[in-house]
Amino acid sequence: MILGEGTEGALITELVFWVIALSTVVSAIAVVQIRDLFRASLFLIVTLLGVAGLFILLRAEFLAGVQLMVYVGAISVLIIFAILMTRDLEEGSTSHSFRIPVALVSLILMGVSIYAISNTEWNIIGSETLNPDQMNQAAHVFTNGIPTLAKLLLRDFVLAFEVVSVLLLAAVLGSLALVRGR
């Protein structure tokens, strides 16, 4: 038995998963294939929304919210702004002559990783790998995801948390200094 298996395996969940997965992958291909950069950025938004949906299916609701606010809300707007500001010598997002070998390398990488994924014995969380006490704790973590995540972020990983805030400040100051007119 896999832990936290609620509606998983139900027909509607399967359907939702396949719709999200298909739209995510198809729009990701569109991002790298469409020549008009503005349309490609709109497809990037569809991909980011699909990834937020995958996070919800993976019981990571907080991350889905973060994904919506940071990626769909902020980063995509930033990218669209930059595309519109640099639009006038528009020739679209063309590829250079390395396209075919690069596509081959990516395909080989994808094939190798899918082969490795499907041939690995995963140590799935469940009654075979955990004792009943740990199962109880794990079930509590799954139902109380966000408080546990807050404890992890602000206690166990607090150093990384602070360093990342300094990094963000440095990046924002650096980008301001770069684009400031002189």
Added chain:
Amino acid sequence: MTLERFLIIGAILFAIGLYGALSKKHAIAVLMSLELMFNGVNVTAVALSRYTVPKALSENIENAASFLLTGQVFAVFIITVAAAEVALGLAIIIAIYRSRSTVLVTEAADMKK
């Protein structure tokens, strides 16, 4: 099968992003492909922390939270670093566009003016 399909989606996103990042001429298209790669990695990290437990840890662990949600913590940090990277990258692209009015990475291959 439940874990594997999420991992496969992560691998597909990563491969598509790799193709775009290595083959595109437009610098913003390269940045967008980098976003695809980040998202593939995030899906993989969250799926692994949702479904698996490290074998060495599963014998003696007293705090279940520390292995169940670590992937989500990693994903939070990856998203933050990606946001910083996009802000900085777009600023550099706009600075290059101002100084030599091109956004193609093939034209800006050398650092001098």
